[in-house]
Amino acid sequence: MAAEDIKKLIAARGQCKASMTRMERFLQQEPQLFTVESLNTRKASMNTVFQKYQDVCVQLSVLEPEHHKDDLDDDTEDRFYSIMTALECALNVIEKTAQQNTQTAEGTGKAARLPSLDIPVFDGRDVALYKSFIEMFEAVVHRDARIPVVQKLCFLKKYLKGEPLQLIDNLPIIGASYDSALELLKKRYDNPALIISSHVNTLLDIPALHRGTALQLRDMVAKVRQHLTALQNLEQPVTSWDAILACILLRKLDSFTVRLYHSERDNSEQHTVSSLLNFLEKRAAVLEASPAGSESSVQDYKIDVDCAIVPKITSAQPQQAIDLAKLILPNAITLADDEFNVPGEVSLLLAERLRQALRIQCC
Template sequence: MANNSDKIDNSELKLLIKKRGSCKAQLTQFETFLSRLDGCDGLSELLKTELGIRMKKIELLQSDFDKLQCEIELLSDNVDEAYADRDQFESKLFRLLSVAHGLLAAAARYPAAGAPGGDGTSDAAEECRGGGFVRLPKIDLPHFDGDYQHWLSFRDTYISLIHDNTSINNVNKFHYLRAALTGSASLIIQSLDLTSENYSIAWQLLSDRYDNPRLLINNHISALFSVDPIQRESSSALRNIVDVTNKNLRALASLGEPTDHWDSLIVFLMSKKLDSSSYRQWEEHRNNLDSSPTLQQFIKFLINRADLLETLTDTFKYKQNNKPNNNNDAFKTKNFLVSTDNTRAYSCPMCSQSHGLFNCPSFKALDIDSRIKKAKESRVCMNCLRLGHVENACTLTHCKYCKYRHNTLLHKDVNKNTYTNKSASVPTTSGLANNVALSSDISPSTLNNHGSVLLSTALVKVADRHGSLHTARLLLDNGSTSNFVTESLCEKLDLKRYNASSTVSGINNHATSTTESCDLAIQSYTGDYRTNVRCHVLPHITKCLPSSYIDTTNIPIPTGILLADPSFNEPAAIDILVGAEFFWDVLGTKTIDLGKRQPKLHHSKLGWLLSGCVYNNNIPHSQSYLCHFTDTSRTEPSLTRFWELDSVSSKHCLSFEENKCEEHFKNNTCRDVDGRFIVTMPLKESPEVLGNSYTIAKRRLLSLERKLDKDHNLKHRYHEFMREYLDL
C-alpha cells in the first residue's frame, strides 16, 4: 500500500509541476509583450486597453500559481527548492506589474502622438500632432537596502514619484514598494499580504524603523568621523572628503541640526584626515587668513588642491605615453643549461657521510660561530649549505628568523652595537672666524640591519619680516652648540641678515663656512610656547629625514597624543636645527615607553616628540650614513687625504685569487697560427661541481620520455631526428 501511495503522490506532483509550468509560460508571454511596449514612443488607446486586460489576467494568475505552489510544497521532498521557485516567480511577477503600471502612468502623462488630448487647441497637443513630441527617459525607482545613509534620499524620491501620486492605487504602490526594497529593509514588510489596506501599514512600519531622527543624526555624525585618512597625495581622495562632508552636513541640516555653527569643528576634523603634504599646504594657507577659516574656504582649498593634483597626474601620464622608446634592443636574454652525468654520491664536508651538511648531526652539535667557520672552510653556499654556488645565486628560502640571506642554522642574535660620537670642544679664536662645535647623530642602516633611527623633529610656525606665520620643519639636537636655518627658508621669510663668519666642521674632517646669521621667531603648533633664536644661515642642514618612508602600522601611538611632527615617518627637508641652547628649555619631563623594540614619546613644548629606533624589516637597505656635525676645525687632513686617494699607487699588492690568475695565465697561454692568444678558463671550483643541474636535466628527460610514450607518432619522428643528428 505504501508503494502505491508513493506512486500516486509522484504522479500528482508531476501533474502539478506541469500546471505550474503553464503559469510560468503565461508570465513569460506577458514579459515579452511588455518588452515590445517599452520600445514605443507612446501608447495608443488600443494598446493601453490591451495592457490593462493583460494586467488583470496576470493578477489572477498569481492566485492560481499560489494554489498550485502550496500543493507542490506539501508533496515535495525538497522544500527549499519549492520555496525558491515561489520566490523567483513572485519577484518576477511583481517586477512586471510594476513596469506595466509605470507604462500606463507614463501614457497618461504623455499621450501618444495623434491621440485625443483635450480641446485640441493647446500648444502641446499641436506639437504632438505635428510629431514634435520627444519621449523623456524613464525615471528608475529608487532602491533602499536598509542603510541609514540612504534613507533620506530614498524617502524623498519615493514619496515624490509613488507615495503622493494620486493616479496610482494602493495595490500598485505596494508593488512598487516591494520592488524598491532590498536586503534587511525588505524583511520588514515581507509578511504582509499584497492588499490595498496593507500598503499604509507597510509604509508606516518602514517609517517607524528608519525615520528615526536620533539614529539618523548619529549615523551621519559617525560617517564624518569615520572618513579614512589620506596616506599620500590623491585628487580622488580629496574629492571624496569634500563629497562625504557636504552630503552628511546637508543631511544633518535637514534633520534640524545647527550645522551653520560647526565650521571650526568640521575644518579641524577633516584637516587631520589630509596627507602630510596637503596638510602643510593648508596650514600655510590658513596662516595667510585674517580670521578663523570657514568651512567654505576649506572646501574651496580642497577642490583647488584636487584640481592641481589631477592636472599634474594627467601631464605626467601624457609625458610617459609620448616618451620615445629607443631601447627596443637594449635588453637581450640568453639562456644556458649546463648538465653533467655526475653519479657520485653527495659527501658531507664535515663527516664524509652521504648526507648534506645541513643534515649532519656533528655540524648541528657545533656552536653558531663554529658552524659559520666550518661552512666557510667547506666553501658551501651560506644560504642552503650546498656546494656549487654562492648565496647571492641561491634560490632557496632564507633564514626563518630574520629573513636574511643565510641558513637558519647560522643565525645568531647580534647585540646592538653602541656607537658613541664624541664632540671635542674647540676654543673660540680671536678674529672673525669662530669654530662652531656640533654633535653627530648617526643613523646608519648598514650598522643596524633591523631598523631606522627616528630623530626629534617638529613642525613649528615661523614669522616673516611682516609678521605673517609660515610652517617649517625643525630638528632638535642637544649636542649642537649653535642653531642653523636653511637659506631657502631665510629668503622665503625675507629676514634681515647679519655678518657672522664661522667655520662649521663635520665628520671625517669635512668643513664648511657660514658668513651670515639671522633672528628667527618660532612658535609652537600645539601650545603657547614661542621664542627667538639666532641662527647661522646654511644652504643645507642635512638630507631629508627620515632617509626612507617608515611604516607606522606597528607603532602603537596612543590616541589623543598631539605629535610635534605628524608626518614624522615621511622623508622631508629640515628647515631649522636648534641646538642645546634651547633643547632643554623645550623638552619636558614626561616620557611614554611604547614597548619593547619601539621608539619613545617625549613631551615637549612643541608637542610630543617621537624618537628612537624603529624595527622594521621592510625598511630598504642603503649604504649611506646620515650624520650631523661633529667638532673639528682643520681642513688640511681632508686635502691630504684627497691627494692620497687621487694619486696613482706605485705598486699594487695582488690578492690570492689575482696571483692564481697570473700563474694560470703564464702556464696556459699560447698563440695559434693566426696569432691569437688562447688561454683556458680559470675556475675556482672543479668542473664536476655543477650544483643541481644534473637533477634538473634528469627531470626534464623523464618528462620528455613520458610525453613521447603518450604520442607514438611524435616519438617516431623524434627518433628519426636524433638518428639524423647522430649521423652528421
C-alpha cells in the same frame, strides 16, 4: 367550493400583477445601482410570475367565463414584455460598461510600467539613506495614480531588502496593506535623531588620507559637503560647528596638505569648514593639472645634481623579507615606501649632502 376556488385564483392573479408593479418601480432606479446578478435573478422571477399569471387565467376561464372576458382587455401581457425588454437593455448596458472598464484596466496596466529611473534599494543599514529612498519612491510610484494600490505595495517590497523588507513582508498583499507598510517604515526609519546621528558619525569616521592625491581630496570634499547639506536640511546649526569640525577634518589630511593649508590661510582668522573645503578643491585642481607622476612634488624648486651611472649600485635591499608582525611601528607616521620590507632593486643612491638639500627644500 367553486366560488372559493375562484376567489383564490383572483387573489393569485392580483399577486402576479403586484409583482410586475414592483418590478416596474425597481427599473426606475439609477442604472448604476443595478448588477448583473440582481437583473438575471429578477428576469427569471418575472418569467415565473408571468407563467403563473397565464395558468391562473386559464383556470379562471374554465371556472368563470366572465373573468376570461376581463382578461382579454387586460394589459398585463404588454407590461410583461415591456419589463423584460427593460431588463435586457439594463443587462446590455452593464456588460458593455464592464467591457470598457476591462479595456481601460488593461491599458492602465501597460501605462503603469515604471519609468526608466533607478530607485535605490534600501537595506536599512544606513538610516540616513531612508529619506532619499522614500522621497524617490513617492515621486516615481506613490504619486502615480495609474498604478493600482496593490501593485504599489509590490513595488515597495521590490526595493527593500534586509530588515526593512522583514518589517513589512508578512503583510497580506491587499490594498489596505500599502498604507500600513508605509507607516511601519516611517515609524522605524523616519527618526530625525537617528538620521542626524548617522550623518555626524559618518563625518567623524571619514578615513584619514595618507597621500593627498586629487582623487582622495575630491572624494573627501564630496562626502563632507553631502553630509553637511543633509544636516542643514534637518535644521542643524552646522555653521556654528566650524571650529570643531575644521579641526577634525584637518586631522584626516596628510601632513603635507595640512602644512600647505596653514601656509596659505590668514592665521588671524578663525578656521571655517567652507574655507578648508575650498582649499582642498583648489589643491585637487592643481594636482590634476600637474603632469602625471608629479603629485609627490612638494614645492617648486630646482637643483643641479651630478650623477654617476653604474651597472649596479648594490644588492637587493633588504636582502631578506622582513616580518612586519615583529615590528612595532608608530601609528602616526606615513611610510615613504609601503613595501619597504620586501627585497627590491636600488635604482638611485643619494649622497648625504643631496639628501640634506632636498630635506631643506621640502620643509
